[in-house]
Amino acid sequence: MKILVTGATGFIGTQLVPKLKQSHDVEILDARQVSDTNSEWHQAVDGCEVLIHLAARAHVTSDGSNSQHDLYRSTNSLLTSQLSQRLALGKDKHFIFMSTAKVLGGSTKKGKPFKSNDHLIATDPYSSSKGEAEQELQNLCDLTSLKYTVIRPPLVYGPGVKANFLSMMKWVNDQRLLPLANTQNLRSFVGIRNLVSLIETCVTNDSAQNQILHVSDNHDLSTTELLQILAEVMGKKSRLVSFPRPALRLASQIIGKPRIYEQLCGSFQLDISQTCELLNWSPPFTVKQELEQTVTWFNSKPK
Numbered sequence: 081m082k083i084l085v086t087g088a089t090g091f092i093g094t095q096l097v098p099k100l101k102q103s104h105d106v107e108i109l110d111a112r113q114v115s116d117t118n119s120e121w122h123q124a125v126d127g128c129e130v131l132i133h134l135a136a137r138a139h140v141t142s143d144g145s146n147s148q149h150d151l152y153r154s155t156n157s158l159l160t161s162q163l164s165q166r167l168a169l170g171k172d173k174h175f176i177f178m179s180t181a182k183v184l185g186g187s188t189k190k191g192k193p194f195k196s197n198d199h200l201i202a203t204d205p206y207s208s209s210k211g212e213a214e215q216e217l218q219n220l221c222d223l224t225s226l227k228y229t230v231i232r233p234p235l236v237y238g239p240g241v242k243a244n245f246l247s248m249m250k251w252v253n254d255q256r257l258l259p260l261a262n263t264q265n266l267r268s269f270v271g272i273r274n275l276v277s278l279i280e281t282c283v284t285n286d287s288a289q290n291q292i293l294h295v296s297d298n299h300d301l302s303t304t305e306l307l308q309i310l311a312e313v314m315g316k317k318s319r320l321v322s323f324p325r326p327a328l329r330l331a332s333q334i335i336g337k338p339r340i341y342e343q344l345c346g347s348f349q350l351d352i353s354q355t356c357e358l359l360n361w362s363p364p365f366t367v368k369q370e371l372e373q374t375v376t377w378f379n380s381k382p383k
Contacts, residue, residue, distance in 0.1 A: 087134030238272025271370025
């Protein structure tokens with residue numbers, strides 16, 4: 081299979097491309113080359129059978145200003161549109177788009193996970209731009225022979241992870257006292273190898289075409305459980321203490337970072353049953369196996 085990948089140097093791309101190259105003819109497209117005034121990228125798109133679009137502006141901001149919306153839209157929506165419209169000029173083409181589960185909202189009620197057919201509820205410029213890209217892609221495929229697959233991951237972790245997940249690893253490694261012993265939430269996560277496995281499956285399994293697929297490790301965890309497993313894998317003592325959740329919420333508001341409370345204490349679950357049944361697929365690695373690989377990478381980093 082001739083595959084073209086954007087975002088190949090990113091967190092997901094650096095894990096995906098070497099795996100794909102074991103079985104497929106893979107080329108890389110620098111998304112910065114894509115524009116209406118430059119046609120050099122046309123040949124790469126025209127020559128592929130499957131385009132896996134990972135490139136995106138991924139930093140999540142709560143700034144909902146028009147300038148922020150335009151910034152994310154230009155990268156995440158417009159770029160997706162340009163690539164898919166070019167790909168649609170060919171026959172028997174397949175566009176695999178890496179979206180985000182956040183197009184469905186910022187949180188779920190515990191035990192009531194998001195389903196793939198739920199309505200889109202954008203909460204920030206990032207998720208809004210991804211949602212727009214999803215809808216534009218589906219509209220284009222309705223009018224052409226182009227096939228699509230939209231993949232919606234939750235937080236992705238693994239070697240090279242950054243942001244909040246890396247911060248939690250540092251907290252555990254530094255043996256900080258954490259007031260998170262009783263979060264009572266549930267959150268979906270996906271290890272990078274499990275996500276790569278799903279993408280590989282979507283390349284070759286026709287049942288993935290014209291589908292929106294949710295993905296996770298299929299083992300939701302509370303923040304308390306995640307920190308405890310991390311401590312076990314890292315060989316550290318779990319230093320969790322109980323603290324009233326209303327007090328944690330108030331503290332996050334006082335310091336001007338209310339999203340921290342939601343990220344640590346709120347629930348965010350995905351239903352991946354449709355993905356598993358449709359593709360006859362299940363995550364090949366357990367949460368602990370994925371965390372062990374992530375910790376091995378973390379321990380190899382210069383401190």
